[in-house]
Amino acid sequence: MPSAVARVVLVTGVSRFLGARVAYALQADPGIERVIGVDTVPPTTSLGRTEFVRVDIRTPSIAKVISSAEVDTVVHLNLVTAPTGPRSSMKELNVIGTMQLLAACQRSPDMRKLVVRSSAAVYGSSPRDPAVFAEDDEPVDPPSSGYAKDAVEVEGYVRGLKRRRSDLAVSTLRFANFLGPGVDSPLTRYLRMPLVPTVFGFDPRLQFVHTTDGVEVLRRMTVEDHPGTFNVAGDGVLTLSQAIRRAGRPNLPLAAPAMGALGDLCKRFGGLPAFSPELLRWLTYGRVVDTSRLVGELKWRPKYTSEAAFAEFVNASGLGHNLALGLLDRLTGGLR
Numbered sequence: 001m002p003s004a005v006a007r008v009v010l011v012t013g014v015s016r017f018l019g020a021r022v023a024y025a026l027q028a029d030p031g032i033e034r035v036i037g038v039d040t041v042p043p044t045t046s047l048g049r050t051e052f053v054r055v056d057i058r059t060p061s062i063a064k065v066i067s068s069a070e071v072d073t074v075v076h077l078n079l080v081t082a083p084t085g086p087r088s089s090m091k092e093l094n095v096i097g098t099m100q101l102l103a104a105c106q107r108s109p110d111m112r113k114l115v116v117r118s119s120a121a122v123y124g125s126s127p128r129d130p131a132v133f134a135e136d137d138e139p140v141d142p143p144s145s146g147y148a149k150d151a152v153e154v155e156g157y158v159r160g161l162k163r164r165r166s167d168l169a170v171s172t173l174r175f176a177n178f179l180g181p182g183v184d185s186p187l188t189r190y191l192r193m194p195l196v197p198t199v200f201g202f203d204p205r206l207q208f209v210h211t212t213d214g215v216e217v218l219r220r221m222t223v224e225d226h227p228g229t230f231n232v233a234g235d236g237v238l239t240l241s242q243a244i245r246r247a248g249r250p251n252l253p254l255a256a257p258a259m260g261a262l263g264d265l266c267k268r269f270g271g272l273p274a275f276s277p278e279l280l281r282w283l284t285y286g287r288v289v290d291t292s293r294l295v296g297e298l299k300w301r302p303k304y305t306s307e308a309a310f311a312e313f314v315n316a317s318g319l320g321h322n323l324a325l326g327l328l329d330r331l332t333g334g335l336r
Contacts, residue, residue: 006073006113006222008034010066012057012101013078014047015039017182018117018218021211022075023050025219032223036069038062039078057097063104066111073113074105075222079154081119081147082186094150095157102161105168113169115221116158120174120207120231120289121148125281134290135174135229148278155229171221176233176289179309180211181316186279191247192317197262200253203241204286207233210304210312217294217302226297231289234306240283243310248320256284 009026013019014037027035027049035050037043043052055061057078066074078097080090105111123133126141143149155172162170177187190196209232217232244251254262259280275283295301304312314320 006032008032008036008069008071008110009073009075009222010036010038010069010071011050011075011077012038012097013076014050014052015041015043016077017184018178018211018214019077020045020047021215022077022218022222023047025215026050026075026222029219029223034069036065036071038065057101058092059100060104062101063107066104066108070110071108072110073115073222074101074111075115075117075218076101077117077218079117079119079147079151087146090147091150094147095153098154098157102157106161106165111165111168113171113222113225114158114161115171115218116154116173117218118155118172118174119148119151120176120233120287121278121282122151122155122174123287123289124148125204125278125285125287127285129285129287132288132290133231135231135293143278146276146278169225169227171226172229173217173221174229174231174289175214176207176209176231176306178211178214179208179313181312183211183313186276188313188317190275190279190283191243191249191313192319193249196244196247196249196251197254197259198240198244198251199256199259199280199284202284203239204282204284205237205239205288206243206282206286206306207237207288208306208309208313209233209302210309213302213304213309216300217298220298220300224298228293228297230294230297231291232294232302233289233291234302234304234309235291236305236307237288238306238310240286246310246320247314247317256280259283 011023014023023037037050038053038055040056124139124141124143128140
C-alpha cells in the first residue's frame with residue numbers, strides 16, 4: 001500500500017478531552033498543513049491553529065466539509081461512552097454518525113487514511129473469557145447493550161468501508177479505559193464515590209491507558225502508516241480491590257442483583273454515577289488485552305503502565321489519602 005501522507009486532517013469529537021488533545025498534537029506536526037476539528041458544540045478552550053467547524057456528523061453536512069477542505073485523513077474520536085441523555089441519542093451519534101462519516105469518506109477522492117477510536121469493550125466481559133484477548137479473538141459473550149454494542153457496530157461499518165475502498169489505510173484502535181488528569185468518565189465517577197460498591201466474591205483484573213499515551217498512539221497512527229486493528233493499554237494490570245485501596249476508598253461488597261438495583265437508583269435520582277450493564281459486567285469479570293501487536297508495529301510502548309496511569313489519576317484527583325488502606329495495599333500487593 002502506498003504511503004498515505006496526512007496533509008489535511010479532520011478530527012471528530014474535538015470539543016471533548018481526547019479530541020482537543022489529539023488536535024493539538026497534530027497541529028504541531030510540520031507535515032500537516034491543516035487540522036479541522038468538528039463537533040456539535042463549540043470547544044470550551046482554545047484549539048490553537050485547529051480550525052473549528054460546528055457540524056453534526058449525523059447529517060450530510062459532514063460530506064460537504066470533507067469535500068470542500070479536500071480532507072485526506074479523518075481521525076474519528078466521536079465514540080460517546082457515557083450517555084448524557086436518552087440512550088437513543090447516544091446510539092445515533094455513535095452509529096448513525098459513523099455511518100454518515102464513512103459514507104462521506106467513501107465518496108471523497110481525496111481520502112487516503114482513516115483512524116478510528118474504538119474500545120476494548122468490544123470483547124465484552126464474561127466468566128468464560130480467555131486470560132488475555134488478542135485482536136483476532138472473538139468475544140465469548142458479545143456486548144448486547146450500550147456503547148460496547150455501538151463500538152461493535154462501528155467496527156463492522158469500518159470493515160465495510162475497507163472492502164469498498166481498499167486503497168484507504170484504516171487503523172482501528174481498541175482502547176482500554178482512559179485515566180489521567182482531566183478525565184471524567186463513569187469509571188472515574190465510580191472511583192470517587194465515598195463508599196465504592198463492588199460485586200461480592202469477584203475481584204476483576206483491570207487495565208488502563210493514560211491520556212498522554214492515548215494521544216501519542218493516535219498521533220502516530222495519523223502521521224505514519226499502520227493499517228490494522230490494535231489493542232491499546234498500559235502494561236500490567238490492577239485488580240479492582242487494589243485500585244479502590246489506592247484511591248483511599250472503602251468498599252461495600254454487594255450481591256450482583258443489589259449492584260444492579262443500586263445502579264438503577266443512581267440513574268433514577270442522579271447525583272451518583274449510573275452503572276450501565278457493560279460497566280457492571282466489567283466490574284465483575286474484568287478484561288485484559290494483549291498489546292504486543294501495537295508494540296511490534298510502532299516499535300514503541302506506552303510510557304505509563306496501567307498502575308502508573310492509575311496513580312496519576314489518584315494524584316490529580318486528590319484521592320488516596322486513606323493511609324490505613326494504602327498501607328494494607330502495600331503489605332498485600334506482593335502476595336497477588
